[in-house]
Amino acid sequence: MEYIRPQNLKEILHLMKQWKKKATLIAGGTNVIPDLRARAIRPEVLIDISQLKGLSYIKEDKKKIHIGALTTVSELASSKIIQKWAPLLSEAANQLGNPLVRNRATIAGNLADGSPAADTAVPLLALEAIIVIQGGKEKQVPIHQFFVGPNQTVLKRDEMIKEVIVPKCNPNAKTAYFKLGLRNSMAVSVVSIAVLMEMEKTFCKKARIGCGAVAPKPIRAYRIEEMLENHELTERLLRACCETIGKEISPISDIRASKEYRTEMASVLLKRVMKRVTQ
Amino acid sequence: MKVSKTYPLKLNVNGEWKKAEVTPRETLLHVMRERLSHTEVKEGCGKGDCGACAVLLDGKPVNACLTLALQADGQRVVTLKGIGTPDKPHPLQESFIKKGAIQCGFCSAGMIVTAKGLLDKNPKPSREEIGKAISGNLCRCTGYKKIIEAIEEAALKLRRTKNDRR
Numbered sequence: 001m002e003y004i005r006p007q008n009l010k011e012i013l014h015l016m017k018q019w020k021k022k023a024t025l026i027a028g029g030t031n032v033i034p035d036l037r038a039r040a041i042r043p044e045v046l047i048d049i050s051q052l053k054g055l056s057y058i059k060e061d062k063k064k065i066h067i068g069a070l071t072t073v074s075e076l077a078s079s080k081i082i083q084k085w086a087p088l089l090s091e092a093a094n095q096l097g098n099p100l101v102r103n104r105a106t107i108a109g110n111l112a113d114g115s116p117a118a119d120t121a122v123p124l125l126a127l128e129a130i131i132v133i134q135g136g137k138e139k140q141v142p143i144h145q146f147f148v149g150p151n152q153t154v155l156k157r158d159e160m161i162k163e164v165i166v167p168k169c170n171p172n173a174k175t176a177y178f179k180l181g182l183r184n185s186m187a188v189s190v191v192s193i194a195v196l197m198e199m200e201k202t203f204c205k206k207a208r209i210g211c212g213a214v215a216p217k218p219i220r221a222y223r224i225e226e227m228l229e230n231h232e233l234t235e236r237l238l239r240a241c242c243e244t245i246g247k248e249i250s251p252i253s254d255i256r257a258s259k260e261y262r263t264e265m266a267s268v269l270l271k272r273v274m275k276r277v278t279q
Numbered sequence: 280m281k282v283s284k285t286y287p288l289k290l291n292v293n294g295e296w297k298k299a300e301v302t303p304r305e306t307l308l309h310v311m312r313e314r315l316s317h318t319e320v321k322e323g324c325g326k327g328d329c330g331a332c333a334v335l336l337d338g339k340p341v342n343a344c345l346t347l348a349l350q351a352d353g354q355r356v357v358t359l360k361g362i363g364t365p366d367k368p369h370p371l372q373e374s375f376i377k378k379g380a381i382q383c384g385f386c387s388a389g390m391i392v393t394a395k396g397l398l399d400k401n402p403k404p405s406r407e408e409i410g411k412a413i414s415g416n417l418c419r420c421t422g423y424k425k426i427i428e429a430i431e432e433a434a435l436k437l438r439r440t441k442n443d444r445r
Binding site: 001026029051097099100184 | 353
């Protein structure tokens, strides 16, 4: 296996084009290294982008936050800009893996891995983030179109994530992220839910709900959003939402939990996040 | 069998520059232990679940098993021995001994490295913050209570010596 450390974006793109399937990009390495060890991937060349400083940043303009691909999950959790304008993302980042992993893992790596349980994907779905993909040319893909299936995204062999754009949250918006794992730290989600709500007293003006580990990819719960949006929030409506979420999801049984348990817990978690955002 | 290509590696380990020829597949953990004789970096699970191999990479605690050696090229690595030695122990090491925070001792190296990373950033952590900071480090003997107490005591001692110097 060969090892190359490109110095800039142009070199990375050139190398990916040249090596295509034979290459694996490595940034934080928290997914790639276990895969290499398990021989789940057998690249001929590793393209190491971990030391490219230019792709690690958190910037803001009037309406959006721009997050560079190599920004670590720790940086997402501790960034003042994100805490202020997208607290949902910092809350979720704080629950990814463990502190040692968070110091290496990057936002782009977490997304490009395409795990249905990806901790950053779920809040970014509720925040309606945009993924900036760089290949031959640059394109922007809304995050709900980014994931295709288990560990599959729209990324082609010669493309990479360059940036994640997050629209700033309305300061009046209420958000919450709940993750159920088998333990409190170092856990892969059994079910995770992120909610963003804009309320006018008890009237719901906007609702966005992201769900993890309950479908082949991280998903939005559109039906629940529709039930809530432009409606008066009543106990009855909330109960109906919790009953409906089971129909929105298609979980599988795996080593962590059965599909029945996940379905039941999705409803419980939705109840808890809704309780938090409406209080 | 295909022989993997090797690449030159330069690491600053505990303040000293070290060189090695390594393959891309080798982790920082493997190179530290097998090539540079830094066996104070412990191998537990080898896949990022236990924190026994924690080192400070450019000041931040990371799992050496989840970092390729070449990814650390040109950077500063601090191990337990870089924090303190038997002749000149760091307050963290002293308080771990005093508080009985070490039983079998296998997690201690990673635990102290992680704690050092925390105290460098946050000299006055709450118990909850300490618990959160070491949540990637498994200890199967102590139940964490004594470890948390030891880190708390070391933090206090470090703050006092800092104040005395002023």
